[in-house]
Amino acid sequence: MTLIKTGLLNSIAVTIKILTLLGINKVLAIYVGPNGYAALGQFQNAIQMITTFASGAINTGVTKYTAEYIDDEIAQRKVWGTAGTLAIAGSLLGALIIVTCNETLARWFLNSQEYGGVFICFAASLVFFSFNTLLLAVLNGKKEIARYVLANIAGSVFSLVITSFMAINSGLYGALVALAVYQSFAFIVTLVLCCRSTWFKFAYFFSGFDVSIALNLSKYALMALASAACVPVSHMVVREYLGNTFGLQAAGYWEAMWRLSAAYLMLVTTTLSVYYLPRLSELKRVDEIKVEIMQGYRIILPIAAVSALIIYLLKDFIIITLFTRDFLPMRELFAWQMLGDTLKIGGWILAYLMLGKAMVKLFIISEVIFAAGFVVFTWAFTKIFGFQGVAIAHAVNYLLYWLVMAFFVWRNLLDQQAFMDNKISC
Known part of the structure; x- marks a missing residue:
């Protein structure tokens, strides 16, 4: 399936997801306000970290090796069996720890042990979170894009219905519980869709543990754990800093800005994960890899740039329509945030090659450096430019990040090309 076909099909799910996210943002803006946004951001980062650790952080590897072993069903089943074993063990252990430490976690992430019950709800649904993402990873690797799209649509619909209902009836507490449990409902739909595939048997995910497969998956686990630790932690530190320096409402404005960025860039970022990761995992020749990357710059980057420009031009309308007038102070973040989003996609097109080719060391080092860089730059620029400095x-x-990716990833490709040329000449 080509980049354009994949992008068009994926755009159906993404469009629905964007609409549901915008609907959720409106509900949350009305019922929890700017202050509540900051708390939701903290909890979402906590979910991101915990689910990555609990799942064994191997879902990217599952997609890669499912795609790589596309003609070898036995090898694929070994991947799924190993991944399933890791997911169930990690989820049960993670749930036990969360239940035991629920009040402590609530104090860490939400500044109040009164939210301990939210973490208990999350613990109860953790195994469903893990297996939903695992099944989606397999669908992606199998290039079952239609089923992948339907599963994502189901997740979007459940998130809208559950979050809206809980936020309207229980305010911030209800919104937090909704974030904790909606993936449990999405798992049911994903499982049903997988059961209709000829290649699927749930028993394959409990068919045993292969040490060699686990070692291969561990490379992706290290990369995923680096992202799960660095990105959410950097956002938590920035959010805490903004709250202490400019007030909790300012932290809420930044969280709203970040959610808006994530929503409109979703078409681009999900196309990268759905198309590029399996595709780059398949390719062996350096010239073919270069063609795929340049195709991304011709198609994906202009879409991101035009979208950012439109969002900037319509910023006042967007704030009032998608949030409320209480969020108007966030307008000063738009120009630099939109520029940063475009640069982000430019770097990510190259960064997916690190995932596809398991460039573990480069990936981890870059994640640590640039997560820390964001915190340092935020501190430095807000001292000079005020609240706008975070954008x-x-x-x-x-x-x-883009400059570093361009240098190191291209150098890696050239090294691979030179190695292959020397092999041929010998």
Whole structure:
């Protein structure tokens, strides 16, 4: 399936997801306000970290090796069996720890042990979170894009219905519980869709543990764990800093800005994960890899840039329509945030090659450096430019990220080409 076909099909799910996210944002803006946004952001980062650790952080590897072993069903089943074993063990252990430490986690992430019950709800649904993402990873690797799209649509619909209902009836507490449990309902739909595939048997995910497969998956686990630790932690630190420096409402404005960025860039970022990761995993020849990357710059980057420009031009309308007038102070973040989003996609097109080719060391080092860089730049630029400095930090950080990716990833490709040429000459 080509990039354009994959993008068009994936755009159906993404369009629905964007609409549901915008609907959720409106509900949350009305019922929890800017202050509540900051708490939701903290909890979402906590979910991101915990689910990555609990699942064994191997879902990217599952997609890669499912795609790589596309003609070898036995090898694929070994991957799924190993991944399933890791997911069930990690989920049960993670749930036990969360239940035991629920009040402590609530104090860490939400500044109040009164939210301990939210973490208990999350613990009860953790195994469903893990297996939903695992099944989606397999669908992606099998290039079952239609089923993948339907599963994502189901997740979007459940998130809208559950979050809206809980936020309207129980305010911030209800919204937090909704974030904790909606994936449990999405798992049911994903499982049903997988059961209709000829290649699927649930028993394959409990068919045993292969040490060699686990070692291969561990490379992706290390990369995923680096992202799960660095990105959410950097956002938590920035959110805490903004709250202490400019007030909790300012932290809420930044969280709203970040959610808006994530929503409109979703078409681009999901196309990268759905198309590029399996495709780059398949390719062996350096010239073919270069063609795929340049295709991304011809198609994906202009879409991201035009989208960012439109969002910037319509910023006042967007704030009032998608949030409320209480969020108007966030308008000063738009220009630099949109620039940073475009630079981010430019860097990510190259970064997916690190995932596809398991460039573990480069990936981990870059995640640590640029997560820390975002925090440092935020501190530095807000001292000079005030609240707007957090968006300037975002743009500067991703400009440097793109430059570093261009240098190191292309150098890696050239090294591979030279190695292959020497092999042929010998």
